[in-house]
Amino acid sequence: MTLWDSLARDGGRPSGALSDAVRTVSLTALESGSTLGGRLESLRGRSVVLAIPDQLAASLAMIELDGVARRMVLCPAGVAPEHTSHVARTAEADAWVSGAGGEPPSVPVPVHVEACREPQPCAVTRGGGATEWVLLTSGTTGAPKLVVHNLASLLSAFAGCAEELVPGRVWSTFYDVRRYGGLQILLRALLGGSLVLSSPGEPVPSFLDRVAAGGVTHLSGTPSHWRQAVMSGAAQRCAPAYVRLSGEIADQGILDALRAAFPRATVAHAFASTEAGVAFEIRDGKAGFPVTWAGLSVQGVEIDVSRGTLRLRSPGNAQRYLGDALALKDEDGFVNTGDRLELREGRYHFVGRAGGIINVGGLKVHPEEVEAVINAHPAVRMSLVSARRNPISGAVVAADVVLERPVAEGDDAAGASLRQDILAACRDKLAPYKVPAVIHFVPSLKMSASGKLVRPDA
Amino acid sequence: MNVRSTIADTFQAVAREQQRQLAALSDELKLLESGLDSLSFALIVARLEETLGYDPFESAASFPVTFGDFVRLYESFARES
Incomplete structure (x- = not known):
């Protein structure tokens, strides 16, 4: 079953629409039309980099490519060209779809298609095979990691539920729909509703006005997105x-602020990641999740906390990484x-990341x-970078720096100038x-017996 | 230096660093219309915690909407502690 089959299920017609700041496209336009200008067949069986900056055009191309391409790599807006070329090589790409008149492929490929902004009438043959969906996530060296899903794992949190x-829902998200969190919202909207897309660089109040005008019933974003919405004073519109x-730790402050801003709404925080998929959703308005969920299977997802970090096994898990020696799943699957989790007052709270990864x-x-x-x-002799808690972005980057020659005590000007230079x-x-x-100059950093920097746990 | 001018200086310094055009800082200025983005606000709060020694958001009942709200949040925390 392809994505298109899921939209036009039971012989019916797709009923939804996608809109952004300038246009609305009904999904019925894809019944006998294509955004790929009659070149869909040239992409059949290929590994396709989908690098269309425009979210709406990219969403339509995803519907068209599922079941046609062998592999589809979703590039969100703002991925640097040197990274897209790494991505294309890792995905063994032999085709590229860009926006009309947009950036050319960053590596040579046999097939390059420019997608139209809206479907144009033409004959199309949908489906035929299975497609790997490849999502990007940030890697240690700055180059993205490629995470392989299939349609079943992407739909597992809600298909058949x-x-x-419920038909008639209007979804919207602050996210880019090429990222896992945004893609979940796009797929929910495609299977039973409509979607209002955000636009890059659009001021939050303008987006919220469109959300109101579009009659959005279901709105999703990270805690940072929501803090911006609340701070804009426009949330009540x-x-x-x-x-x-989802996407970051939801603290009690933002949950309470949303409860106050939307007294009649269900406020839910979900745990999901590109690799693990959607795990669970918490609707009681409290931060963290109930201790009783640990060790259980909740909503089809096995939750394990026995190693101090959250481990998940579910049909929503991604299958593997592409081109990476790292295993995506451990020996237990x-x-x-x-x-990392901490048990407080009957609930597990998220307290940061193992390995020190900082979520800004x-x-x-x-x-x-x-x-x-x-x-x-x-x-600089050496440095240690760690997370500093922040009420706006969840966390910011903080650095402790050991200098080759310490700045003379009391010489604030020299310290400030060096700090500016490093920044x-x-x-x-x-x-x-x-x-x-923030940068702090420190006399030394703690080393372990094996000579490694001791990293704080959170 | 008082809290208000420390805050104003920090807004200006972060705007410069982030190469953002900062609007004139009046009490009525809406934060999201100040020209700063979410990362800039995160930096401002982190820097102010360095300079002033506190982060009033931890115990705040609501998020500030205007520059005046923002200053009052810091001033009221300074008075209480």
Whole structure:
């Protein structure tokens, strides 16, 4: 069963529509039309990089390519060209779909198709085979990791679940639909409703006005997205029946703020990751999840906390990484999410990431990547990068730096100037969210007996 | 230096670093119309915690919407502690 079959199920016609800031496209337009300009057949059986900046055009291409392409790699907006070429090579891409008049492929491929912004009438043959869906997630060196799903694992959280697919729902999300969290919302909308897409760079109040005008009933975003919505003062302009948080730790502060902003809505925080899939959804308005869920199978998902981090085994798990020696699942067939848990007052609370990965507003930062840049500065002997809790973005990057020659005590100007110099080097080499928010000069860093830096647990 | 001017200086410094055009800081200015993005606000709160020694969001009942709300949040925390 392809995605198109799921939309037009029981011989019916797809009923939903997708809209963004400038246009609305009814899914029925794909019945005898294509955004790929009659070139869908040239993509059959190929490994296709889907690099259309426009979310709506990309969503339509996903529907068309499922069952046709052998493999479809979803590139969200803002992936750097050197990373897309790494992605294309790793995925053994032999076809590329870009936006009309957009960036050309960053590696040579035999087939390059420019997608139209809206479907054009033409004869199409849908389906035929199975398609691997490849999603990108951030890797240690800054290059993305490629995570392989199939349609069944992507739909597993809600397919066949009547209460999840009530017709007439209008979904929307702050996320990019090429990321796992956004893709979940796109697929829910396709299977039983409509979707209002966010636009890159669109101010939050304008997006919320569109959400209100579009009659959105179900709205999803990260806690950071929601904090921005609440801080915009524009949250009350819309009145969704369901408000969903995922992608970062939902603390009690943001849950309470959303309860106050949307008194009539169900406020749910979900745990999901690209590798582990959707695990569970918590609807009681409290941070963390009940201790009684540990060791159980909840909503078809086995939850294990016995190793101090959350491990999950479910039909929603991704299958594997592409081109990476790392195993996606452990010997028991569980995906270790790397999210550390702490038991407090009958609930497990998320307290940060094993391995020190820092989540800045939903974007992952590997400390080693930042340390490498800081350590390249001639005045620096070594550094330790860690997460600092932050009420706006969940966490920010903090760096403890040991200098080759300590700044003389009391010489604040020299310290400030050196700090600025190190930050300038970071800004030059790293994405803005990876640049340390604070730098502390310290006399030394703790080393373990094996000579490794001792990393704080959270 | 008082809390308000420390906050204003931090807004200006972060705006410069992030190469963002900062609107004139009046009490009525809506934070999301100030020209700063979410990362900038995260940096501002982290820097203010360094300078002032506290993060009033931990015990805040609501999120600030305007620059005036933001300053009052920090000032009221300074008075209480």
